[in-house]
Amino acid sequence: MSFSEYYxxxxxxxxxxxxxxxxxxxxxxxxxxTVQYPDRVExxxxxxxxxxxxxxxxxxxxxxxxLACQRTCPIGVIMxxxxxxxxxYITRFDxxxxxxxxxxxxxxxxxxxxxxxxxxxxxxxxxIRKLVLHFVNEPVKPYKPVKxxxxxxxxxVGSIVREIVNRRREGYTQYIxxxxxxxxxxxxxxxx
Amino acid sequence: xxxxSDRIIEYFGLSHQYSLIVIVVLFFVYGLFALTFGSxxxxxxxxxxxxxxxxxxxxxxxxxxxxxxxWQWLADGLKCWxxxxxxPRDTDSLLFRIAPYLVFTGVLCTFVVIPFSPSVVGSDxxxxxxxxxxxxxLVVAGILMAGWSSNSKWTLxxxxxxxxxxxxxxxxxALSLIVVIIPAGTLSLQKIIISQGGAPYNWYIxxxxxxxxxxxxxxxxxxxxxxxxxxxLPEAESELVxxxxxxxxxMRFLFFLFAEWMNLYVIGGIATALFLGGWRIPGxxxxxxxxxxxxxxxxxxxxxxxxxILVNVIIWLRWTLPRLRxxxxxxxxxxxLLPISILLIVxxxxxxxxxxxxxxxxxxVRVLLFLTSLLILGYFSYRVYYNIKxxxxxxxxxxxx
Numbered sequence: 001m002s003f004s005e006y007y008x009x010x011x012x013x014x015x016x017x018x019x020x021x022x023x024x025x026x027x028x029x030x031x032x033x034t035v036q037y038p039d040r041v042e043x044x045x046x047x048x049x050x051x052x053x054x055x056x057x058x059x060x061x062x063x064x065x066x067l068a069c070q071r072t073c074p075i076g077v078i079m080x081x082x083x084x085x086x087x088x089y090i091t092r093f094d095x096x097x098x099x100x101x102x103x104x105x106x107x108x109x110x111x112x113x114x115x116x117x118x119x120x121x122x123x124x125x126x127x128i129r130k131l132v133l134h135f136v137n138e139p140v141k142p143y144k145p146v147k148x149x150x151x152x153x154x155x156x157v158g159s160i161v162r163e164i165v166n167r168r169r170e171g172y173t174q175y176i177x178x179x180x181x182x183x184x185x186x187x188x189x190x191x192x
Numbered sequence: 193x194x195x196x197s198d199r200i201i202e203y204f205g206l207s208h209q210y211s212l213i214v215i216v217v218l219f220f221v222y223g224l225f226a227l228t229f230g231s232x233x234x235x236x237x238x239x240x241x242x243x244x245x246x247x248x249x250x251x252x253x254x255x256x257x258x259x260x261x262x263w264q265w266l267a268d269g270l271k272c273w274x275x276x277x278x279x280p281r282d283t284d285s286l287l288f289r290i291a292p293y294l295v296f297t298g299v300l301c302t303f304v305v306i307p308f309s310p311s312v313v314g315s316d317x318x319x320x321x322x323x324x325x326x327x328x329x330l331v332v333a334g335i336l337m338a339g340w341s342s343n344s345k346w347t348l349x350x351x352x353x354x355x356x357x358x359x360x361x362x363x364x365x366a367l368s369l370i371v372v373i374i375p376a377g378t379l380s381l382q383k384i385i386i387s388q389g390g391a392p393y394n395w396y397i398x399x400x401x402x403x404x405x406x407x408x409x410x411x412x413x414x415x416x417x418x419x420x421x422x423x424x425l426p427e428a429e430s431e432l433v434x435x436x437x438x439x440x441x442x443m444r445f446l447f448f449l450f451a452e453w454m455n456l457y458v459i460g461g462i463a464t465a466l467f468l469g470g471w472r473i474p475g476x477x478x479x480x481x482x483x484x485x486x487x488x489x490x491x492x493x494x495x496x497x498x499x500x501i502l503v504n505v506i507i508w509l510r511w512t513l514p515r516l517r518x519x520x521x522x523x524x525x526x527x528x529l530l531p532i533s534i535l536l537i538v539x540x541x542x543x544x545x546x547x548x549x550x551x552x553x554x555x556x557v558r559v560l561l562f563l564t565s566l567l568i569l570g571y572f573s574y575r576v577y578y579n580i581k582x583x584x585x586x587x588x589x590x591x592x593x
Binding site: 001009010017018019020021022023024025026027028029030031032033034036 | 508
């Protein structure tokens with residue numbers, strides 16, 4: 001080791017410690033980023049970041065029933081049933097939140113952006129089977145994309161899953177799959 | 193302590209046959225005081241360090257127990273108190289039991305010579321610094337015992353690392369203290385403090401350039417000797433679970449932590465006494481200060497503030513620097529700190545002789561060094577300001593969250 005190298009080692013360590021201490025001191029003067037969840041949450045501060053990958057939800061207003069998300073999901077979290085016939089109906093759209101690993105592949109695959117991550121994360125239940133989110137209560141007609149047109153504005157992100165979570169907290173009710181309606185009985189149906 | 197007992201005997205008008213009793217009682221009281229002071233300091237520092245760590249890492253830290261989580265340290269202590277004292281089957285039981293107390297005693301015994309104020313000191317030994325260096329060897333023995341007797345890979349590795357580190361770093365600590373002992377001409381901590389002045393430029397840190405560097409050499413080496421981050425290899429949690437105290441639980445485990453946090457005050461206290469003027473008040477001579485009880489108390493406060501500032505710096509360093517590798521640690525000791533401190537001793541001798549010949553030179557060098565350190569502090573403040581300005585987060589000085 002030459003003398004200049006020796007000297008430079010000392011100089012570099014002194015300078016870097018000096019700068020490092022300035023950085024940590026400046027951080028001590030800033031506001032902590034942590035949120036004291038759940039009892040000291042300030043309403044003005046968002047709990048999660050905008051691109052947080054929380055519980056999945058499906059906006060059935062714009063779901064085309066293409067099953068792309070079901071096929072992409074590596075662990076089979078999404079279960080979709082579409083009735084065959086002259087008029088297609090989505091009769092089942094379940095997401096097993098207990099199994100989901102929040103990888104976001106289904107979100108990427110979705111052509112219309114119907115399936116998406118929300119900021120919701122608080123969903124603890126006493127039974128793992130209660131973690132299955134049912135999005136279809138009565139059969140829904142899939143959305144048919146119109147060429148060169150924006151899809152209709154969906155519901156607010158998080159509102160659908162929040163509704164399910166709130167309903168689930170009140171008490172778990174046995175899930176009864178909805179019956180497939182006859183094609184002739186009714187025309188269009190509003191989404192749930 | 194002897195002076196204090198004389199003063200007490202004089203104050204109460206006792207006859208001198210009671211002096212032995214007074215001294216024994218005084219030693220007992222002082223021992224209790226040092227134990228209480230050290231333990232309370234260790235406890236409160238554990239909470240304080242966690243709060244500071246929280247703010248530096250952009251979190252909040254413990255704030256639930258009591259006002260701002262202040263009683264967290266007591267809650268942790270109670271928790272450890274009520275925990276089961278587990279002694280694993282294959283341990284060397286006796287060594288395993290006494291090791292934490294050896295570590296604790298080794299650190300606590302340094303309070304014998306660390307002064308609090310002109311007359312409140314356990315014993316103003318004429319070999320005070322040698323005593324400190326010698327008594328802290330108990331810590332090495334205790335840690336090695338803990339590591340060996342636990343009969344576990346992690347503890348053995350941690351204990352042996354720790355021993356290697358502490359024995360190596362005792363050398364730079366001792367050598368950097370000699371830099372101050374040369375101008376002071378004494379090993380007694382009280383006399384070293386008395387020979388410094390109250391004003392900052394009379395402190396030994398500004399005595400000559402060698403002493404200025406020696407302060408930092410001492411600080412780094414003392415951190416390493418006390419197993420503090422960035423030299424906390426013995427308890428490197430990512431490699432060794434918890435190092436030498438892996439197998440401990442309950443109160444025995446807590447005694448290691450007591451020793452660690454009390455050691456912070458010891459590092460700060462020794463550095464304050466030797467380099468930063470100790471309990472001297474600017475513009476007040478030693479005779480005047482030791483005559484008045486209020487000035488003594490003021491000296492105690494001043495000493496405490498200086499030591500606490502250094503403790504703050506230690507905590508701050510812990511959350512700034514990453515841990516060194518073991519070979520880097522040894523390189524730092526034997527290739528950098530050791531030669532530098534030997535060189536500093538030579539420079540200090542030269543300067544001390546020069547000051548004898550030209551007294552004016554001493555004043556000039558002291559003032560220049562003092563101004564230089566003020567400049568460094570100013571530049572540091574600028575760097576902090578720069579870091580704050582170039583980041584979107586605003587300054588938020590509200591400590592209580």
